[in-house]
Each structure stands twice: as C-alpha cells, then as structure tokens.
Amino acid sequence: MSVVTMCFLGLSFNSYAKLGSCNDPILLGTTISETGPFSTLADKWRKMTEVFAEEMNKTGGVFVKNCNKKIPIKFVIYDDQSVPATAVSLYEKMATVDNVDFFVGPDWSSMGGPVPPLADKHQIPMVMANVASPSVYDRGLKYIWGTPYPVVPRWSERYFDMLATVDPKPKTIYFITHDNPVTKGITGYWSKKAEAQGIKVIGEDLFAQDTKDFTALLAKVRAAKPDIIYISSFDGPSVSLVQQIRKMKIKVMDVHHSFLSGALYKQVGDDIQGMTGELPWYPGVKGDYSEFVEAVLNKSNVSMFDYPFSLGRIGAYLTMTQAIEKAGAVDRELVKNALFKGTFKSPAGNIVFDERGFPNNGAFTVQMQKGGQVIVVWPKEAATGKLIWPSPSWQ
Amino acid sequence: MISIEVLAQVILGGVLIGGLYALVAFGLSLIYGVVKILNFSHGTLLSIGGVLASTIYATWGLSPWLISLLMTPLFFAYGYLFFKYLLEPLSKRNHFESTVGTVLITVGALLIMSDLTAKFAGSTQKNINLQFDTFEIAGVIISTTQIIILIGIILLTLGLHYFLKLTWFGRAVKAVTQDPIGAKLCGVNSGKIKATTFAFGSATVFLASILYVLSFPVDPYIGFGLTVKAFTIIILGGIGNLPGALIAGIFIGVAEGLTGLFWKPEWAPALSVILLLVILIIFPQGFQKSK
Numbered sequence: 001m002s003v004v005t006m007c008f009l010g011l012s013f014n015s016y017a018k019l020g021s022c023n024d025p026i027l028l029g030t031t032i033s034e035t036g037p038f039s040t041l042a043d044k045w046r047k048m049t050e051v052f053a054e055e056m057n058k059t060g061g062v063f064v065k066n067c068n069k070k071i072p073i074k075f076v077i078y079d080d081q082s083v084p085a086t087a088v089s090l091y092e093k094m095a096t097v098d099n100v101d102f103f104v105g106p107d108w109s110s111m112g113g114p115v116p117p118l119a120d121k122h123q124i125p126m127v128m129a130n131v132a133s134p135s136v137y138d139r140g141l142k143y144i145w146g147t148p149y150p151v152v153p154r155w156s157e158r159y160f161d162m163l164a165t166v167d168p169k170p171k172t173i174y175f176i177t178h179d180n181p182v183t184k185g186i187t188g189y190w191s192k193k194a195e196a197q198g199i200k201v202i203g204e205d206l207f208a209q210d211t212k213d214f215t216a217l218l219a220k221v222r223a224a225k226p227d228i229i230y231i232s233s234f235d236g237p238s239v240s241l242v243q244q245i246r247k248m249k250i251k252v253m254d255v256h257h258s259f260l261s262g263a264l265y266k267q268v269g270d271d272i273q274g275m276t277g278e279l280p281w282y283p284g285v286k287g288d289y290s291e292f293v294e295a296v297l298n299k300s301n302v303s304m305f306d307y308p309f310s311l312g313r314i315g316a317y318l319t320m321t322q323a324i325e326k327a328g329a330v331d332r333e334l335v336k337n338a339l340f341k342g343t344f345k346s347p348a349g350n351i352v353f354d355e356r357g358f359p360n361n362g363a364f365t366v367q368m369q370k371g372g373q374v375i376v377v378w379p380k381e382a383a384t385g386k387l388i389w390p391s392p393s394w395q
Numbered sequence: 396m397i398s399i400e401v402l403a404q405v406i407l408g409g410v411l412i413g414g415l416y417a418l419v420a421f422g423l424s425l426i427y428g429v430v431k432i433l434n435f436s437h438g439t440l441l442s443i444g445g446v447l448a449s450t451i452y453a454t455w456g457l458s459p460w461l462i463s464l465l466m467t468p469l470f471f472a473y474g475y476l477f478f479k480y481l482l483e484p485l486s487k488r489n490h491f492e493s494t495v496g497t498v499l500i501t502v503g504a505l506l507i508m509s510d511l512t513a514k515f516a517g518s519t520q521k522n523i524n525l526q527f528d529t530f531e532i533a534g535v536i537i538s539t540t541q542i543i544i545l546i547g548i549i550l551l552t553l554g555l556h557y558f559l560k561l562t563w564f565g566r567a568v569k570a571v572t573q574d575p576i577g578a579k580l581c582g583v584n585s586g587k588i589k590a591t592t593f594a595f596g597s598a599t600v601f602l603a604s605i606l607y608v609l610s611f612p613v614d615p616y617i618g619f620g621l622t623v624k625a626f627t628i629i630i631l632g633g634i635g636n637l638p639g640a641l642i643a644g645i646f647i648g649v650a651e652g653l654t655g656l657f658w659k660p661e662w663a664p665a666l667s668v669i670l671l672l673v674i675l676i677i678f679p680q681g682f683q684k685s686k
Contacts, residue, residue, distance in 0.1 A: 035510070037616070157592045179661045206661040210620050212611040213648075215408025216655030216663070218403040222536075239520045247529055248404075248536045265610065268518050297485045 014070030020330045022067030022099075025074035028320060031090050036082025037209070038108055038237055040263040041309050048300035048310065049075050052317050056219065065328030073321065076100050080111065088109045090117065095122040095219045096354055101330055104316045105129050107309065109182035112136035112146070119143040119334035127320045127334045130312035133185045139358040145353055146258035147315035147346075149280030150187045156230075158365045159256060159276065162378040163228075164334055168254050170227035175205040176241065178233030183225055186232045186258050194230075202226055209237050214244045222250050229256045235362045246271040253390035264305030265372050273370065274393030276377070278363040279304065280311045281348040285382065285384050288345035305374050311348060315361075319344045319351060367391070397656065400534030405652040411541055411610065414548035417641040420601035420628035428572040428635035432482060432497045438506040439624060440597055441620030444465020444470065444604030446615055449456075449521035459523055461541050467598050471648060472656070473488030474597025476501045505619060506673040512615035520612035547606045548641075553597065555665050556637045562619055568592055570612050572635055620664065627671040 033042045043059050053337050056062070070301055076098045077386065078086035087106050094100045103126035112131035119126035121144045128136075130147035132155070150157075173194050177187040184206070191201045202224050205217050220239075221229060221265065229245065229252050231238055238257065242264070245255060246350035257264065260277020281287075282304045285296045293314055295314030297303070302310050320335075322344045344351045351359045365378035365389055375385030423437045448462045457465075481504075485496040527539035559565035570578035571588050577586050607613065627647060632639030647670065651663040 035513060035518065037518070039513075040517075043517075060423075206659065208661045209665045210664045211660065213408055213412040213652070213659075215412075216405045216652045217660045219408075220656065221403040222404075223398060223401050234522055235401075240520075243522075243524060243612070247538050247540075249529055249531070263519060269524055271524070316634070353583065 022069065022330075023072065024101070024299070025072045026062060027074055027076055027098065027100040028102055028104045028317070028323060029076045029091070029094035029098060030103065030105035031078045031080035031087050032105070033082040033107060033254055035079040036080075036083040037236060038234075040267075041234070041261070041307060042313075044106065044300060044302050044307060045310070045313055046077055048296060048302050048313070049077060049317070051300040052296050052314065055091045055292060055299070056321065061231050062324050064324065064330060066331075067278060067329075071330065072123035075104075080106060080110075084111050088114050091115055091118045095124055098125070100236050101334070102320055102324075103127070104320050104336060105313075105337075107131065107312065109133040109136060109185070110180065113181075116141050116144040123321070123332060123336075125332055125339055126318075127316045127323075127339070129316040130168055130169070133182050135181070135185070135356055136233065137358040141357075143336060144358075145319065146360065147312055147319055147351055149309070149312045149315065149348060149361045150278060152182070152189050152358060153276060154184050154360065154362040155258065156190045156193075156256070156365075157362055158378045159278070159324045160190070160309060161385070162200065162365055164197060166387070167391065168253070168257045172200045172224075172226045173203045173222055173228040174221050175232060176224035177206050177208045177231075178237045179202065179208050180196065180234065181231040183234065183258065187230075190232075191229070197261055199228070202264055207233075207237070209238070212240050215248075216239045217241075218244055218248050218250065219266070221245075221293055222248060227253045229255045231255065233257070233259060235267065236261050239264070243277075250394075252394050255391075255394055260366065261308045261309070262303060262372075265368065266306075270372075273372075274367050274368065274388070274391035276365060276367045276391075279308055279366045279374070279376065280363050282376065284362070284384075285347065287347040287349060290347035293318075293347050311346070315346050318346055320346045328383045353372070362363055400532075401656070403533075403535045405656045406486070406649055407535060407537065407541070409578065409652035411465075411544060411545040411548075411648070411650030412642065412651070413645035414545065414552075415603060415607050415610075416624045416628055416647055417461060417632075417644025418548060418551060418619070418626035419600060420554075420632070420640045420644060422599040423622070423625045424629040424632075424636070424640055425559075425568065425599075426593055426596040426632055427629065429568055430482070431479070432593075433501070433626075434596075435498065435622055436499040436508060436618070437501075437600060437625075439505045439615075439622030440470065440507050440600045441604040441607060441621055442613045442615055443508055443569045443619040444601040445608040445613035446512050446516050446521055446606055447606050448614070449523055452523045453521070459525075459605050460611060463602060467508050467601050469683075470601035471594045475590050477597070478593035483586065483590065489496050489640075505622075509615045509618065515616070517618055518614055518616070519615045522608040522610075522612040525609060536648070543604050543679035544610055551599070552637055559637070566587075566589070569587075569635070623671070624667045627667045627674070630671065630674055653669050 032045045057072040063070050078090040107130040120141050126144050128146040130148045132152050133145045173284035175187045175191050177183050255275045257277045265272050279377050323335050323338040326338040364376050366374050367377045369375050377387035426434050451462050481500050485493045528539040567583045567588050571585050575585050628640050628643040632643035651666050654666050655663045
C-alpha cells in the first residue's frame with residue numbers, strides 16, 4: 001500500500017467525526033462484553049444499543065441549543081471480550097482514531113479500575129454503566145460518572161428492610177462471596193448492616209471464579225446452620241454452588257442471591273426456586289422514560305429479568321443524552337459541567353450524582369417462585385405478589 | 396471444631412472430583428507417553444464434550460449413556476485426524492521447530508475450540524443436572540449421582556488399565572512408550588500407534604466429560620485449568636501409570652477440599668499449581684519409585 005493511500009486513509013479517519021459539529025451525528029463510544037465471562041449478562045446489548053439510537057433518532061435525536069436543532073446520535077461499539085486490557089485499548093482507539101464525542105460504558109467493576117483514567121487523559125466525559133464499586137469513583141478522576149443499578153451501599157437495602165418485617169425473624173446469616181471487587185464490596189457493606197440490624201454473621205467465605213466443587217464450603221455452612229445464606233456472586237460462578245446447596249439438603253429460611261437473574265435460572269434450572277434477589281427495575285413500573293425504555297427492550301428482545309443490568313446500560317445512555325441537552329452544545333467541557341453533581345431522569349427514579357460521579361440508585365427485592373416466575377416482593381407498595389416466608393422450597 | 400461428619404463429607408467430595416481429574420489425566424498421560432507431545436488443548440476437549448453433551452441432553456433429552464455411545468467415536472475420529480494432519484507433519488521438522496510447533500498448534504486449538512463453542516453454544520455454564528435421590532448416612536449427604544459417578548470412575552479406570560495391559564494395542568502402546576525404535580523393529584507401526592493413541596486419549600476425555608457434567612457445570616473456557624491439573628496428576632502419578640494417576644487425582648481432589656475446609660476456599664483451585672511446583676522441587680521424579 002502506498003504512502004499516499006495511507007495518508008488518504010488517515011485523512012478520511014480524521015474527517016469521520018468533527019467534534020462539536022452541528023451537522024454530524026453525536027458519536028458515543030462504548031464497549032460491550034459480547035464475549036467472555038460477562039457475556040451472559042450483556043450479549044444482547046449491541047442490538048439494544050442500536051435500537052436505543054433508532055428510537056432516540058426517530059424524533060430527530062438530542063436537542064442542542066447552540067445548534068438550534070436536534071442532532072442524531074450514533075454509537076461506536078466494540079466487544080471488550082470481558083477483558084479489562086482489551087477495553088483499555090479499545091477506549092484509547094475510540095479517543096484517538098474514532099474521535100468519539102463522549103464515552104458511555106464500560107460495565108463491571110473489574111473494568112472500572114483501568115478504563116476511567118483514559119477519560120481524564122483525553123478529557124472525554126465518560127458515563128460508565130454497571131460499575132458499582134464506590135472505590136472506582138474515589139480516585140479524584142474528573143471526567144467519570146456511573147449509572148449502576150443498584151449501587152453497593154443501596155444493593156440490598158430493601159431486602160434488609162424486608163427482613164426486619166418477616167416472621168419468623170432470621171437471627172443468623174452466612175455470606176458466600178465470589179472473589180470479585182464488586183461482590184466483595186457488597187458483602188463488606190451488607191455484612192456490617194446485617195450485624196447492625198441484629199442478624200448475626202456466623203460465616204463469611206470467599207470462592208474463586210473457577211471453583212466447581214463447593215463441598216468443603218457447604219459442609220461448613222451446613223454445620224453452622226444459618227437462617228439465611230447470602231450469595232454475593234455473579235450468575236456464572238455460582239451455578240455449581242446453587243445446585244450443590246440443593247444436593248446437600250441445606251435447610252434455611254432463605255437463600256439470597258445478589259445477582260438473581262434469568263441467566264442464572266437458565267443455567268441452574270428449578271434448583272433456584274424460592275430464592276430471593278435484587279432487580280433494578282421491571283416494565284410496568286411507571287416513571288420518566290419508562291415507555292421509551294420498554295420500547296427499546298421490546299424491540300431488542302431484552303427481558304429485564306434475563307438481563308437485569310440492562311437498566312444500568314440504558315441509564316448511561318439516557319444520562320449522557322440529557323447531559324448534552326443540558327449543556328446545550330456538543331462540547332466536552334460543557335457536558336462535563338452539566339454532569340457534575342447533576343440529577344438525571346430514569347424509569348426507576350432520578351439518578352443523582354455526588355461530587356465523585358457516584359449515583360444513588362437502588363433496587364427492588366424479588367423472589368423466584370414456581371415455574372421460574374419472578375415476583376417483586378418488596379417494597380410493599382411496588383410488590384407484584386406475596387413473599388413466601390420462610391421459603392418452603394428450602395425447608 | 397470440625398466434626399467427623401463434615402470431614403467425611405469433604406473427603407467424599409474430594410474423592411469424587413479427584414477421580415474426575417484423574418480421568419482427564421489418563422488421556423493426557425497416554426498421549427505424552429507415546430507421542431511425547433504436551434497437548435494443551437486436552438482439557439478443552441472435556442469442556443467442549445461437556446457443553447455438547449449438555450446441549451444434546453437439553454435439546455433432545457437423550458440419556459447420557461446414549462450420548463456417550465454416539466459421541467465417543469466422533470471424538471476418537473477428531474483426535475485421529477487432529478494428530479494425522481496437524482501434529483504428525485511436524486515430526487519431519489527439527490527438534491526446536493517441532494516442539495514450538497506443537498505448542499502453537501495445541502494452544503491455538505485450545506483458543507479456537509473454546510471460542511467456536513462459545514459462539515455456537517453460548518458461553519453460559521451447562522450441565523446434566525439429573526434429579527436423583529439424595530440420602531444421609533451418619534450425617535454425610537450422598538447423592539445417587541455421586542455413586543453413579545464413582546462407579547463410572549472405577550469402571551473406566553479398571554477398563555482402561557486392563558485394556559492397555561491385555562490387548563495387543565496396549566502392549567504396542569507400552570512398547571512405543573518404552574522404546575520406539577525397538578518397537579518399530581518388532582513390526583509395530585509407530586505412526587499408526589501414535590495417531591491411535593492420540594485418538595484414544597481424546598475419546599477417553601469425552602467419557603470423562605460425561606461423568607463431569609453429571610456433577611459439575613462446564614463452559615467453553617474451563618479447559619486450560621483442567622489441563623494444568625492433569626499435568627500435576629501425571630507428574631505425581633507417573634506417565635502411563637493409570638492407577639497412579641487415579642491415586643494422584645484423588646490426592647489433589649481431597650487436598651483441595653481440605654484447603655477449603657481448614658484454610659480458605661478461594662485458594663483451593665490454585666492448590667494444584669502450588670503442588671506442582673513443590674513436587675518439581677522436592678520430588679523431581681514424582682511419587683513413583685525411581686528405576
């Protein structure tokens with residue numbers, strides 16, 4: 001290939017996106033874990049992201065005051081393969097080759113470590129999606145925000161509210177935690193809350209991602225006889241754990257799973273029945289953008305139960321588009337100012353950022369009942385069914 | 396204070412998973428003994444076999460035993476062709492090129508097979524979760540599935556051991572392992588024996604995968620970890636020594652369980668690597684008697 005052709009290709013890349021232009025679409029750069037261990041949670045999000053752009057652009061896109069018109073949005077999407085190093089190189093590429101205007105993503109706390117410094121390096125506002133560990137936001141970075149549902153300090157808030165009202169009351173709890181920054185954060189936070197609520201923590205064990213045989217761990221749990229087993233884990237690593245809890249006939253009032261999802265149900269089957277967990281939001285709950293989000297989910301064939309972190313993703317897109325509108329310009333500094341300590345609308349209530357870019361999002365408590373049916377059981381005013389307590393399937 | 400019941404439960408679990416590790420190691424041990432190739436994609440065959448078997452079970456509801464009958468010849472054929480067309484040509488190269496080539500091909504196969512399986516069958520975990528009865532003996536929970544798996548492990552070990560001991564193929568394998576040139580002089584077609592051994596190793600790992608998915612879920616990416624465990628087992632138990640591999644597998648399985656019980660469960664999967672390093676330093680010839 002000649003030097004002239006190379007130069008021409010370079011020029012054409014540079015002309016692909018003009019920052020701040022009123023004539024070109026707003027370029028939003030993101031990576032999705034379409035392959036690798038997190039793909040069970042995200043493999044339909046490329047389509048969902050494309051549908052989001054289609055739905056947004058149906059009415060012209062985002063209103064930008066300085067241009068006095070609506071500007072369509074366009075996503076640049078790559079597969080980060082669930083690998084943080086891959087995500088880092090892709091965000092670098094989007095900043096320097098694709099010249100995206102803003103970043104929306106990535107997900108997962110393991111990516112939340114290495115990726116955000118790139119946003120500060122290139123001074124590109126980044127609204128991450130499902131990055132729930134507060135420590136990610138504690139590094140003094142100026143260009144990052146996040147929209148995880150729920151955040152660690154509010155993860156099981158409603159579950160523990162519910163435990164305060166149930167009869168018989170649980171007295172003891174055993175935490176089993178997947179060795180991952182976010183799940184360890186959940187256990188660290190909620191084990192203290194459990195103690196504060198008068199529920200004694202009688203065991204805490206970590207397990208590695210590759211663990212298949214949980215006999216030793218469960219033999220300890222069985223001997224400890226807790227009232228509640230709290231599993232703080234992503235869906236995949238806990239499949240064998242849930243199946244073995246059943247096989248070892250462990251009797252408790254409840255088994256709670258911090259990532260109870262359709263993906264887990266598909267992998268575990270009926271062994272999951274009777275478990276409780278968290279769900280960020282579900283169609284039918286009315287709020288800002290709820291009809292828009294329902295349309296996006298329906299058209300991309302994404303079920304909130306199968307893909308419970310979809311709202312974190314869509315929340316990032318909604319936040320960024322609202323921030324651009326607030327800023328009134330496709331300008332990175334103005335959008336950064338609009339995001340700082342901002343409040344943005346979402347179907348599950350307002351997303352309110354603190355000075356670190358950390359939100360305040362919570363979740364509903366659900367119970368898996370017969371035939372894979374998911375019932376919202378708490379808070380009472382949002383409940384779609386009655387909590388079965390103690391769950392007969394674990395007796 | 397750990398009770399006897401808890402200890403017995405952990406040892407039972409360790410024996411079960413250790414036996415499964417040993418089955419993975421059998422094929423690898425045979426292949427290394429005869430072909431002198433470290434097949435890094437060996438454990439990946441178990442994960443792919445497990446995903447395939449689980450998918451067939453979920454889709455058509457075939458019994459695991461029927462799936463074994465149908466799929467084992469396919470894995471045998473895969474192993475034969477893989478060796479014949481990808482690995483055997485490397486034997487004509489010099490030692491360095493041949494060694495590097497086999498590493499590249501087997502590692503490449505590991506990556507390609509994992510990604511293709513994930514692409515077509517998904518990367519979620521799958522298993523054959525048969526809902527058999529579970530019963531309690533003196534506080535120890537034993538499931539019918541565990542008993543079936545234990546019987547399967549014992550039968551497969553004995554079957555393979557006597558097959559290799561009593562048949563012409565077994566004696567030929569032994570001959571090629573001990574003295575390839577001598578075997579050739581006695582009329583053994585070492586090229587054919589090598590290809591057949593590679594195929595035989597691939598078929599046994601599929602049988603292991605059936606027993607594995609009856610108890611534990613698999614995904615397309617778990618293979619390399621199993622290969623590392625299998626390496627540890629063959630170093631401990633001795634190359635080509637199937638009863639030795641079974642004992643070594645059980646030793647690792649029980650050691651992992653006890654690590655989880657007395658120390659920290661998150662360290663259990665790393666134990667085999669630590670053991671491998673310790674053994675290589677303290678017992679460079681493994682636990683078998685040096686000759």
